[in-house]
Amino acid sequence: MSENIAVILAAGKGVRMKSEVPKVLHKVAGLPMVMHVVRAVREAGIHRIIMVVGHGREQLVTSLPSEGIEFVVQEQQLGTGHALMQADGLAAPDDTVMVLCGDTPLLRGSTLQKLLEYHHQTGAMGTVLTTRLPEPTGYGRIVRDENGRFDRIVEEKDAAPEIKAIDEINSGMYCFQAGPVFDALKRIRPENVQGEYYLPDALPILCSQGFIVAALLHEDEEDIYGINDRIQLAHAEQVLRRRKNHQLMAEGVTMMDPGSTFIDFEVFIGSDTRILPFTIIEGSTVIGENCTIGPGSHIVDSIIGNNVVLESSKLLESKVDDACTIGPFAYLRPGTELQTGVKVGDFVEIKKSVIGEGSKVPHLSYVGDARVGRHVNIGAGTITCNYDGKNKYETVIDDHAFIGSNTNLIAPVKIGKRAVTGAGSTITRQVPDEALGVERARQKNIDGWASKGQEREAESKLRR
Numbered sequence: 001m002s003e004n005i006a007v008i009l010a011a012g013k014g015v016r017m018k019s020e021v022p023k024v025l026h027k028v029a030g031l032p033m034v035m036h037v038v039r040a041v042r043e044a045g046i047h048r049i050i051m052v053v054g055h056g057r058e059q060l061v062t063s064l065p066s067e068g069i070e071f072v073v074q075e076q077q078l079g080t081g082h083a084l085m086q087a088d089g090l091a092a093p094d095d096t097v098m099v100l101c102g103d104t105p106l107l108r109g110s111t112l113q114k115l116l117e118y119h120h121q122t123g124a125m126g127t128v129l130t131t132r133l134p135e136p137t138g139y140g141r142i143v144r145d146e147n148g149r150f151d152r153i154v155e156e157k158d159a160a161p162e163i164k165a166i167d168e169i170n171s172g173m174y175c176f177q178a179g180p181v182f183d184a185l186k187r188i189r190p191e192n193v194q195g196e197y198y199l200p201d202a203l204p205i206l207c208s209q210g211f212i213v214a215a216l217l218h219e220d221e222e223d224i225y226g227i228n229d230r231i232q233l234a235h236a237e238q239v240l241r242r243r244k245n246h247q248l249m250a251e252g253v254t255m256m257d258p259g260s261t262f263i264d265f266e267v268f269i270g271s272d273t274r275i276l277p278f279t280i281i282e283g284s285t286v287i288g289e290n291c292t293i294g295p296g297s298h299i300v301d302s303i304i305g306n307n308v309v310l311e312s313s314k315l316l317e318s319k320v321d322d323a324c325t326i327g328p329f330a331y332l333r334p335g336t337e338l339q340t341g342v343k344v345g346d347f348v349e350i351k352k353s354v355i356g357e358g359s360k361v362p363h364l365s366y367v368g369d370a371r372v373g374r375h376v377n378i379g380a381g382t383i384t385c386n387y388d389g390k391n392k393y394e395t396v397i398d399d400h401a402f403i404g405s406n407t408n409l410i411a412p413v414k415i416g417k418r419a420v421t422g423a424g425s426t427i428t429r430q431v432p433d434e435a436l437g438v439e440r441a442r443q444k445n446i447d448g449w450a451s452k453g454q455e456r457e458a459e460s461k462l463r464r
């Protein structure tokens, strides 16, 4: 049975990005732009994907998921026709090959499906997707004959003024039958201003062999928008973020101001969750239902349950169970896990720690490398001293413990069940279950000190 295969051309340098990073790896809405093309291909039901790589290929091959993508190398960038030629032999003659570029992140699966269907309906051996642009400069122009049938494509650089006046352009997206197109590619000559092997030249060759060649005019120009510089990158970013926000709102997420809400493409958010302005949600984050997130929160690769409130806080690779309240101004670093109903308040930093169900860290604390049990209260200003300059050590605080304000816990150290630490203590040894651990000098009061100057002087001498 014949197969549908996508070939994504991504060997070019992308000079105008002015970057050390290959163009197609620049991210749009959190994904390398070429992965948006891959996504659209898969949405269209095509699962065999060949990527032609050249410039920065090591970086490409290591940064992209290798699963489901076959890489082929184009050693020298001799043109788009030469690029497709690198996939010769990988497809059976009656397979359908869809050819795409790696720099069109706004592409949708539905558009590719239309292209594929049209290609098969017309019985064409080659079909090009076109659109009309008010500003067609830079694109290859579609030349049609007097009957409106496809004739050829002329590149901007090779175009006479009357051709430049044509506003129908080549999107750079095509379908071909493999056998005929790879034969035609062998006959292309680099006889043009750029001295390149132009893929579009395969189309008139197919025509001349008596094959049907079709051009599908696509109304929505957004799909084929290609990125050449960082201004276009920013535009694509805006479009994809708007699409993502619309999708989430359609699924039941409230956004007070979608324009100031930035959510990566692969983020999932449950219904009745409200996202308040100036919030950024990145990576593979999953957020449950009925949460309030923001204003001003930044969440990366985290998992958040239902009914969570997260105000003006930053979360990195953390897990937050149902009904937690976080912030304002909390910082949860990688490896943090908050179990159900935990409260983390203002100016609290937590790193690589588990905070048990119902426990509270309400203000001004640092908790690192700690295991905190259930229903523990951690007083304001508590610090787990987890680092001696060389190694990190663990602090364990058992269920129902009460850590007094301004306690220093010198790790490794364990605070037992229902144990208490006195405010201001520096705890260096285990506090057993139910015990009070207190470490501070007994207070001394000097009567009348404020009014007696002489004695004050004596006192200060004593201190010296």
Ligand code: UD1
Pocket (backbone or CB within 6 Å): 009, 010, 011, 012, 013, 052, 074, 076, 077, 078, 079, 080, 081, 082, 083, 101, 102, 103, 138, 139, 140, 141, 153, 155, 169, 170, 171, 172, 197, 198, 199, 200, 226
């Ligand atoms: C190409 C088309 C043009 C079309 C436009 C749409 C040709 C000759 N022209 O022009 O008609 O309007 O796309 O965007 O095809 N690539 C390689 N190897 C190469 C050259 C290019 O892999 O040797 C890749 C690039 O990485 C890029 C794609 O092919 O992803 C298109 O190449 P580019 O140089 O951008 O072609 P355009 O001049 O834009």
Ligand code: CA
Pocket (backbone or CB within 6 Å): 226, 228
């Ligand atoms: Ca281009």
